[in-house]
Amino acid sequence: MATSDPRTEIRDFLRSRRARIAPERAGLPAYGGNRRVAGLRREEVALLAGVSVDYYVRMERGRLSGASDGVLDALASALRLDEAERAYLFHLARRSGPPGGPRSRRPPVPVRPALQRVLDAFPDAPAWICDGRYDVLATNHLARALYSPLLADSPVPAAPRRPANTARFVYLAPAEAAAFFVDHDRIARDMAAKLRMEAGRNPYDEELSALVGELSTGSALFRRWWASQDVRLHRSGRKRVRHPVAGRLDLDVESMELPADPGLLLNVYTAPAGTPTADGLALLASWASGRERPTTGTRAPG
Structure with missing residues (x-):
């Protein structure tokens, strides 16, 4: 469902975006031939975004509330987000917080x-x-x-x-x-x-x-x-x-x-x-x- 839990949406989105970026594309060395994850590791994203590994792990777990625009911009750059993806990340950050927010019915809007x-x-x-x-x-x-x-x-x-x-x-x-x-x-x-x-x-x-x-x-x-x-x-x-x-x-x-x-x-x-x-x-x-x-x-x- 589209609106199940913003934290789940954040987690799935960030995981999918880092999974598509090879270390070489991000300018990082790829040590060893058998990486256990597709794309970037969490610690590599944290390095590129200029935040601690613990902080990035919290963000990927859906805790974006309180993240500054500067941190979100740095994360967007690290994950090479395009304009739409960056806007979506900011939407998720603004809506993040404890699950179970108020539901609202938005019937078709009358056209003037x-x-x-x-x-x-x-x-x-x-x-x-x-x-x-x-x-x-x-x-x-x-x-x-x-x-x-x-x-x-x-x-x-x-x-x-x-x-x-x-x-x-x-x-x-x-x-x-x-x-x-x-x-x-x-x-x-x-x-x-x-x-x-x-x-x-x-x-x-x-x-x-x-x-x-x-x-x-x-x-x-x-x-x-x-x-x-x-x-x-x-x-x-x-x-x-x-x-x-x-x-x-x-x-x-x-x-x-x-x-x-x-x-x-x-x-x-x-x-x-x-x-x-x-x-x-x-x-x-x-x-x-x-x-x-x-x-x-x-x-x-x-």
Whole structure:
């Protein structure tokens, strides 16, 4: 589960990060040919971070509370953490402490009417809003058309009024998701990493914990990537899909946090003019205009 015990999360994360670093990569001599641990030993991490071995052992056992930013930065450097991993380490440190913190229910956040108008102001680009759990909270007409395989009644069982959820589609409807997403394997890996980052931010979110439990029970692919301890930030990039009407679309994605609505992300998909994908979006827009316009994306199952 994502929110079982922050100390367990800290332990597993730090062990996984030091296990991937060979001593030679860290500039340390590797004495002997038979090391009993993969990657760095605890004392080697302590040396690189400039802390005592006892102090590092306490940190790896989950006792990060009270660690200064300087110590955390030194630990991040010793373990060669990237930007997302460093942010995750700081999230874990801020949330660390005795187990059994207060649970909280975080139901889907209502999307302000002004934000729906922002989405609708993109007539030529699919645009949608999600939260950190990948609940689809609002869409414009092109995003509804683009994600029609996800938003339609699907083989993924859902409560009647539960929002569509991209993670459920990817992991619990793998055949449909693989047919839709060209890079399904990469998306599956990245989505688990982003959900773990969200778990670091909100370790006592009951809805997130329930989602991780549901995905863990129903998907071996999710269990595989969740166990990797990898984390990722939401970033701009490329999304390649096979749409049943518009065909292959290679879309540029901009993913932006909404400062006035903490926890919400605005995602906008575009394509350079004159490309096959731009022509595909025009076809998608024509197809979408002929469909009945549904209500805001909070109703879609999935």
